[in-house]
Amino acid sequence: MRGRVLIVDDDPALAxxxxxxxxxxxxxxxxxxxxxxxxxxxxRERPDIVLLxxxxxxxxxxxxxxxxxxxxxxxxxxxTAKGDTVDVVLGLExxxxxxxxxxxxxxxxxxxxxxxLRTHDDLEPETLTIGPEADPVRIDVPGHVVSxxxxxxxxxxxxxxxxxxxxxxxxxxxxxELLLEQVWNYRHAADTRLVNVHVQRLRxxxxxxxxxxxxxxxxxxxxxxxxxx
Amino acid sequence: MTAAVALTAPGAxxxxxxxxxxxxxxxxxxxxxxxxxxVVTTLLASAVVVGLLASLLLHQVGSGLIDTKTRxxxxxxxxxxxxxxxxxxxxKSISRQAVDLELADLVQELSDRGAAGSLYSVVAVGTxxxxxxxxxxxxxxxxxxxxxxxxxxxxxxxxxxxxxxxxGSGRLVAGLVVGSVLRTPVGLDYHLFHLFPLxxxxxxxxxxQRTAVGAGLVLVGLLALIxxxxxxxxxxxxxxxARTAEQxxxxxxxxxxxxxxxxxxxxxxxxxxxxxxxxxxxxxxxxDLSRVQQRFVSDVSHELRTPLTTVRMAADVLxxxxxxxxxxxxxSTELLQAELDRxxxxxxxxxxxxxxxxxxxxxxxxxxxxxxxxxxVLDQTAGLAERKGSPVRVHSATPGPVVAEVDAVRVERVLRxxxxxxxxxxxxRPVEVTVAGDDSAVSIVVRDHGVGLQxxxxxxxxxxxxRGDPSRARATGGTGLGLAIALEDARLHGGRLEAFGxxxxxxxxxxxxxxxxxxxxxxxxxxxxxxxxxxxxxRSDGAAVVKA
Numbered sequence: 143m144r145g146r147v148l149i150v151d152d153d154p155a156l157a158x159x160x161x162x163x164x165x166x167x168x169x170x171x172x173x174x175x176x177x178x179x180x181x182x183x184x185x186r187e188r189p190d191i192v193l194l195x196x197x198x199x200x201x202x203x204x205x206x207x208x209x210x211x212x213x214x215x216x217x218x219x220x221x222t223a224k225g226d227t228v229d230v231v232l233g234l235e236x237x238x239x240x241x242x243x244x245x246x247x248x249x250x251x252x253x254x255x256x257x258x259l260r261t262h263d264d265l266e267p268e269t270l271t272i273g274p275e276a277d278p279v280r281i282d283v284p285g286h287v288v289s290x291x292x293x294x295x296x297x298x299x300x301x302x303x304x305x306x307x308x309x310x311x312x313x314x315x316x317x318x319e320l321l322l323e324q325v326w327n328y329r330h331a332a333d334t335r336l337v338n339v340h341v342q343r344l345r346x347x348x349x350x351x352x353x354x355x356x357x358x359x360x361x362x363x364x365x366x367x368x369x370x371x
Numbered sequence: 372m373t374a375a376v377a378l379t380a381p382g383a384x385x386x387x388x389x390x391x392x393x394x395x396x397x398x399x400x401x402x403x404x405x406x407x408x409x410v411v412t413t414l415l416a417s418a419v420v421v422g423l424l425a426s427l428l429l430h431q432v433g434s435g436l437i438d439t440k441t442r443x444x445x446x447x448x449x450x451x452x453x454x455x456x457x458x459x460x461x462x463k464s465i466s467r468q469a470v471d472l473e474l475a476d477l478v479q480e481l482s483d484r485g486a487a488g489s490l491y492s493v494v495a496v497g498t499x500x501x502x503x504x505x506x507x508x509x510x511x512x513x514x515x516x517x518x519x520x521x522x523x524x525x526x527x528x529x530x531x532x533x534x535x536x537x538x539g540s541g542r543l544v545a546g547l548v549v550g551s552v553l554r555t556p557v558g559l560d561y562h563l564f565h566l567f568p569l570x571x572x573x574x575x576x577x578x579x580q581r582t583a584v585g586a587g588l589v590l591v592g593l594l595a596l597i598x599x600x601x602x603x604x605x606x607x608x609x610x611x612x613a614r615t616a617e618q619x620x621x622x623x624x625x626x627x628x629x630x631x632x633x634x635x636x637x638x639x640x641x642x643x644x645x646x647x648x649x650x651x652x653x654x655x656x657x658x659d660l661s662r663v664q665q666r667f668v669s670d671v672s673h674e675l676r677t678p679l680t681t682v683r684m685a686a687d688v689l690x691x692x693x694x695x696x697x698x699x700x701x702x703s704t705e706l707l708q709a710e711l712d713r714x715x716x717x718x719x720x721x722x723x724x725x726x727x728x729x730x731x732x733x734x735x736x737x738x739x740x741x742x743x744x745x746x747x748v749l750d751q752t753a754g755l756a757e758r759k760g761s762p763v764r765v766h767s768a769t770p771g772p773v774v775a776e777v778d779a780v781r782v783e784r785v786l787r788x789x790x791x792x793x794x795x796x797x798x799x800r801p802v803e804v805t806v807a808g809d810d811s812a813v814s815i816v817v818r819d820h821g822v823g824l825q826x827x828x829x830x831x832x833x834x835x836x837x838r839g840d841p842s843r844a845r846a847t848g849g850t851g852l853g854l855a856i857a858l859e860d861a862r863l864h865g866g867r868l869e870a871f872g873x874x875x876x877x878x879x880x881x882x883x884x885x886x887x888x889x890x891x892x893x894x895x896x897x898x899x900x901x902x903x904x905x906x907x908x909x910r911s912d913g914a915a916v917v918k919a
Contacts, residue, residue, distance in 0.1 A: 153677045155678070155681045156677055156678075156680055156681045156684075159681045159684045160684070162684075162688060163684055163687075163688065166688070179861075189377055223677065244676040244677060244679070244680040245676050245679040245680040245683045245686060245715055245718075246680060246683070247683060247684070248683075248684045248687045248688065249687070261444075363738070
C-alpha cells in the first residue's frame with residue numbers, strides 16, 4: 143500500500159478514471175462528488191492526500207480546501223480547469239500545496255501525488271536551526287517537529303519540506319526554479335507562483351513579523367535564502 | 372506655413388525670429404481662445420466707434436469755440452473802428468499830418484485797450500503806397516494777410532480772415548484778423564486791422580481733446596473688460612464641458628456636467644449629460660457582452676476539459692497496455708494517443724485566442740533576461756530540432772543579459788511558436804536566433820533557411836489557420852494558431868511581430884518589445900531586418916513587412 147487518495151470531483155467519469163489510474167499505481171482510493179460531503183468524507187476516510195476539483199456542486203473547492211486545511215496538514219492537490227492566475231493563486235492561498243491543470247496526463251497526476259507523498263526515509267537524527275541566532279527556529283527533521291522557544295509550530299508537510307530545504311544549506315540562495323525542483327519535485331520549469339504563495343504561508347507561521355522576515359529572507363531578483371540576512 | 376517659417380529661419384536675425392515667434396504665439400492664442408477673440412474684436416470695434424465719436428465731438432466743440440470768438444471779435448473790432456471813424460470825422464485841422472498824428476494816437480489807444488488781457492493788437496495801414504502805417508508795439512504791419520487788404524479795397528468791411536498773429540509775448544499763434552476801412556478828411560482811406568490771437572481757444576480745445584482721448588481709451592478698455600467678462604461667462608461652461616468630454620473619452624464614464632439655471636448653457640449641459648449617459652449605457656452593454664463572452668470561454672474551457680481529461684487518461688491507460696492488443700487495436704490506440712495530443716494543443720490555442728478576442732488577457736510583466744528565456748525555449752524544442760535535423764544557433768548582438776519587463780510565459784510562448792515554425796519549415800537547414808537590446812527596446816529575430824515565403828505571404832502568416840502550402844500542410848504539425856497567438860502576445864506587450872521572407876531563401880520573424888512594460892515602442896528596432904539587404908525593387912518578391 144502506497145497511500146490513500148481521496149478524490150473530490152463531481153464528474154463521475156473523471157473520478158472513476160482517476161481511480162483506475164491511481165489504483166494501477168498501487169494507491170487506495172476513495173471518492174466524494176459533493177462539496178458539502180467533502181469534509182465528512184475526509185474525516186471518515188482519513189486519506190494521505192486529497193485530489194480536489196475546484197468546481198464543485200455545494201460548497202466550492204476553495205472552501206473545501208480551507209475546511210480541510212483548518213484541521214489537517216494533509217497534502218492537497220487541486221484539479222483545475224483554468225490556468226488563470228486568479229484561480230490558481232486563490233487555490234494556493236486557500237491551502238492547496240500544488241495543482242494540475244486539466245486536461246492532464248495520468249503520469250502528471252501520479253507524479254504530483256507521489257511527490258507530495260514522498261516519505262523521508264532519513265531516519266538519522268538531524269536537528270537544524272534557521273533564523274536569527276538570538277531567537278532561532280529549531281527543526282527536528284525525522285520527528286517532523288518545528289519549534290521556537292519550546293513552542294511547537296504547526297506546519298504542513300510541504301511547508302516543512304520548504305523550511306528544511308532552506309535550513310539545510312543556510313548560505314545558499316535558492317532560485318524559485320530550484321525550490322520547485324527540490325520541494326515540489328518538478329523536473330521542468332513550473333509555475334513559480336507556487337513558491338511565492340507557500341513562502342508567504344510559511345512566513346505567516348514562522349516569522350515574528352511576516353512583514354519583516356528574519357527566517358526566510360527574500361534575495362531580490364534571485365530567490366530566497368535562510369535567515370538571518 | 373510652418374514649413375515656410377522653418378525654411379527662412381536660419382538666415383533671419385534673432386530679433387526677426389523673436390518677432391516671428393511672438394506673432395506665432397499670438398496667432399495660436401487667437402486660434403485657440405474664444406475669449407481672446409471676443410476681447411480683441413470688441414477692443415478693435417469699440418476703438419473705431421469711440422474714435423469716430425470723439426473726432427465728431429472735437430470738431431463740434433472746435434467750430435463752436437471759433438464761431439463765438441469770431442462773433443465777439445467782430446463786434447469788438449467794429450466798435451473800435453466806429454470809435455476811430457468818429458474821432459477822425461471830428462478832427463479839427465484837416466491835414467495829413469494831423470490825420471497821421473490822430474491815427475498814431477488812435478492805434479496806441481486801441482492797442483492799450485487790446486493789450487489788457489492780450490485780447491488783440493492793432494494795425495492801421497494807408498491805402499496809398501506813400502502813406503504811413505501804424506501798429507501796436509509787438510506787431511509788424513506785414514503780419515496782416517495781403518489777401519484781406521485786397522478784399523478791403525473792393526468792399527467796405529468789416530472783413531475777417533484766419534491767419535497767424537502774434538500773441539502777447541510776440542509769438543505767432545493761430546489767430547483772427549478783422550479789417551475795417553477808415554475814411555479820413557484828407558480823402559485818404561486807411562485800413563484798420565484788429566489781430567485777435569486764438570491761443571485761449573486753442574488751449575481749451577487741447578484740453579477737450581486730451582479729455583476726449585483719455586475718456587475714449589478708458590471706455591475702450593472698460594468695454595474690452597466687459598466683453599472679456601461676458602465671454603468668460605459663456606466660455607467657462609464650454610471649457611468645463613470640454614474637460615468633462617475629455618475625461619469621458621479617457622474612460623471615466625461617470626463624469627457629468629453640473630446643470631445650473633435654464634439658459635442655453637444649461638440646455639447644453641443637459642444634452643451633454645444625456646449623451647454621456649447613452650454612451651455609458653452602450654459601453655456597459657459592450658462590457659457586459661464581453662463579460663458574458665469571457666464567462667462563456669471559461670465555461671467551455673471547463674466543460675470541455677473535464678471529459679477531455681477522462682478521454683486522455685483512458686487513452687493513456689490503453690496506450691500503456693497496447694502491447695497486449697492485436698495489431699489493429701494497437702495502431703488505433705497509437706493514433707488515438709497522437710491525435711489527442713493535437714486535439715489538446717488545438718483546444719488550448721483556441722481558448723487562448725478566444726481569451727484575446729474577449730479582451731480577457733492580462734499582462735504580468737517582470738524583469739527577465741531574454742537570453743535565459745531563449746535557452747529555456749531551446750530546451751523545450753530540442754526534441755523537435757533533433758527530429759528535423761536543424762541545428763539552432765543563438766547569437767547575442769549585445770553582450771551580457773538582455774533584460775526587459777515582459778510576461779515570461781507569453782514571451783516564451785511567442786519564441787516557442789516562432790522556433791517551432793522555423794523548425795517545421797526549415798528543411799533541416801540551420802535556424803538562427805539573434806537577440807539584441809538598446810535603451811528602449813529589445814529584439815529577437817528567428818531566421819530559417821527553408822522554403823521561405825511566397826510573394827504576399829508575409830501579410831498572411833499571422834492569419835488564423837493559414838497554411839503556406841496547402842499540399843504539404845497536413846504533414847507538418849502545429850495548430851495553425853501559433854503565429855496568430857504570437858502576434859497577440861506581442862501586441863499585448865505593446866510590441867511588434869514582423870515577418871519577412873523570400874521563396875527558397877527562408878523566412879525571418881522579428882519580435883520587438885519595449886524594455887519597460889507599458890512604454891511606447893519607436894519605429895526602429897535594435898536588430899536589422901534580415902532578408903532586406905536586396906534592392907528595394909526586389910521587395911515585391913515576398914519580402915513584405917507586417918506590423919503588429
